[in-house]
Amino acid sequence: MRIDIVTIFPEFFATLDVSLLGKARQSGLIQTHVHDLRDVTTDKHRTVDDTPYGGGAGMVMKPEPWGDTLDAILADPESSQRPVLIVPSPAGEPFTQAVAKEFSREEQLIFACGRYEGIDQRVSDHFATRMTVRPISLGDYVLNGGEVASLAMIEAIGRLIPGMVGNPDSLVEESHEDGLLEYPSYTKPAVWRDLEVPEVLLSGNHAAIAAWRHEQQLERTKLIRPDLLPE
Numbered sequence: 304m305r306i307d308i309v310t311i312f313p314e315f316f317a318t319l320d321v322s323l324l325g326k327a328r329q330s331g332l333i334q335t336h337v338h339d340l341r342d343v344t345t346d347k348h349r350t351v352d353d354t355p356y357g358g359g360a361g362m363v364m365k366p367e368p369w370g371d372t373l374d375a376i377l378a379d380p381e382s383s384q385r386p387v388l389i390v391p392s393p394a395g396e397p398f399t400q401a402v403a404k405e406f407s408r409e410e411q412l413i414f415a416c417g418r419y420e421g422i423d424q425r426v427s428d429h430f431a432t433r434m435t436v437r438p439i440s441l442g443d444y445v446l447n448g449g450e451v452a453s454l455a456m457i458e459a460i461g462r463l464i465p466g467m468v469g470n471p472d473s474l475v476e477e478s479h480e481d482g483l484l485e486y487p488s489y490t491k492p493a494v495w496r497d498l499e500v501p502e503v504l505l506s507g508n509h510a511a512i513a514a515w516r517h518e519q520q521l522e523r524t525k526l527i528r529p530d531l532l533p534e
């Protein structure tokens with residue numbers, strides 16, 4: 304998979320060189336390209352924003368730098384035929400495990416990290432003929448820009464790419480993978496500060512352990528996320 308990130312804060316993505324994604328990049332599973340939007344500006348102040356038509360507070364990101372940057376990415380011979388342009392936005396479709404899995408199967412993702420009050424709408428409208436444009440929201444709260452959301456999405460997507468995690472079975476029993484929250488986990492010692500590990504987990508009875516874990520998933524989901532339970 305190729306991942307392009309367009310931002311005015313390229314330093315946000317230095318962390319891509321560490322942890323799981325670092326190894327994936329070294330192994331060639333994921334190629335990342337970070338583009339500084341200001342690199343295509345031509346004025347002395349490297350301007351990327353302007354006042355909104357129709358008035359209102361804040362500034363809007365100008366379309367020209369976005370157009371030039373995205374044109375250059377599409378012109379790269381190593382770009383795919385039809386990348387997915389992910390536009391983090393408070394007005395986007397909710398980012399879920401299912402969306403992460405869908406994106407993990409794509410050949411190329413381009414993250415458009417906006418700032419200020421967002422990106423001129425014509426950027427998404429224009430590139431919809433050449434890319435699949437997906438406005439995506441990380442959650443129902445307000446961030447200052449798209450960088451933090453993109454980092455979270457890149458991690459959630461990256462770990463689902465075949466070969467990314469050592470034991471693919473570990474992905475199956477995670478929260479949201481089967482629509483339920485995951486069961487509680489324990490490790491040695493068997494007793495810690497007078498707190499014991501549930502006896503069933505020490506029984507060696509795999510059927511009983513599986514049943515207990517599923518029950519725990521249901522109990523947790525009912526308590527914490529009843530909205531995830533099937534009707």
Ligand SMILES: N#Cc1c(-c2ccc3ccn(Cc4cccnc4)c3c2)n[nH]c1N
Pocket residue numbers: 391392393395416417418419420421422439440441442443444445446447448449452
């Ligand atoms: N994904 C995601 C997001 C964002 C988000 C993403 C991109 C931008 C670009 C600018 N802002 C500030 C801003 C603030 C208010 C109105 N409009 C824009 C962004 C917020 N906020 N919350 C999320 N879950």
